[in-house]
Amino acid sequence: xxxxxxxxxxxxxxxxxxxxxxxxxxxxxxxxxxxxxxxxxxxxxxxxxxxxxxxxxxxxxxxxxxxxxxxxxxxxxxxxxxxxxxxxxxxxxxxxxxxxxxxxxxxxxxxxxx
Amino acid sequence: xxxxxxxxxxxxxxxxxxxxxxxxxxxxxxxxxxxxxxxxxxxxxxxxxxxxxxxxxxxxxxxxxxxxxxxxxxxxxxxxxxxxxxxxxxxxxxxxxxxxxxxxxxxxxxx
Numbered sequence: 001x002x003x004x005x006x007x008x009x010x011x012x013x014x015x016x017x018x019x020x021x022x023x024x025x026x027x028x029x030x031x032x033x034x035x036x037x038x039x040x041x042x043x044x045x046x047x048x049x050x051x052x053x054x055x056x057x058x059x060x061x062x063x064x065x066x067x068x069x070x071x072x073x074x075x076x077x078x079x080x081x082x083x084x085x086x087x088x089x090x091x092x093x094x095x096x097x098x099x100x101x102x103x104x105x106x107x108x109x110x111x112x113x114x
Numbered sequence: 115x116x117x118x119x120x121x122x123x124x125x126x127x128x129x130x131x132x133x134x135x136x137x138x139x140x141x142x143x144x145x146x147x148x149x150x151x152x153x154x155x156x157x158x159x160x161x162x163x164x165x166x167x168x169x170x171x172x173x174x175x176x177x178x179x180x181x182x183x184x185x186x187x188x189x190x191x192x193x194x195x196x197x198x199x200x201x202x203x204x205x206x207x208x209x210x211x212x213x214x215x216x217x218x219x220x221x222x223x224x225x
Contacts, residue, residue, distance in 0.1 A: 004157075031211050033212075033213075035215075040123065040217055040218075041217060042118075042120070042203055042215035042216050042217045042218050043158070043203065043213075043215040044215070045212055045213070045214070048211075048212060050211070058212065059214075090157050090158070092157075094211070102148060102160035102163065103160070103213060105150075105157030105158050105159065106157050107155070107156055107157050108155075108156075108157055
């Protein structure tokens with residue numbers, strides 16, 4: 001049981017490039033989300049999904065796109081990378097609803113934009 | 115707009131001491147308050163959580179105290195150990211199951 005798997009673990013991009021951060025979970029969780037972690041700011045929600053085909057914006061969605069075509073996968077796309085998007089990105093999943101079940105986090109993607 | 119405010123930003127405690135981290139929230143619709151522990155290079159992992167109808171929850175050396183009227187909750191780590199050195203995040207769950215996190219506290223337990 002792998003849990004939440006994020007790839008790549010590290011990435012360096014140039015300003016203006018695009019890329020996709022991958023996230024996959026094998027727990028059949030309905031709810032998936034993307035966060036970015038910056039020093040002194042905690043984790044901020046970028047986008048989330050309550051099920052396949054359903055996505056919504058979080059606190060800081062600008063510059064990012066998501067889609068949820070399957071229960072397992074929830075990729076995050078950077079459309080045109082900017083230095084302000086240098087961060088550590090975490091994907092999380094949970095059974096969804098008000099079950100009280102915790103969110104399971106991946107180990108993150110460390111992204112640097114030059 | 116920071117809906118969950120966490121303090122202190124960093125904390126140094128001697129081995130065997132008590133570590134206390136505080137959080138305050140604004141939205142009375144939050145219905146679940148978890149604490150996460152994060153080690154370097156890893157994702158956050160759930161440590162302990164509480165619902166607002168309970169004033170205290172204890173799991174081993176970790177205790178959450180919850181004050182609904184003051185909209186505050188805190189994490190107490192008793193008999194702190196060097197292995198507890200990590201970053202701790204409080205969070206609150208709102209509509210759609212979204213978690214709003216505090217800014218984080220970097221705890222260092224000195225031997």
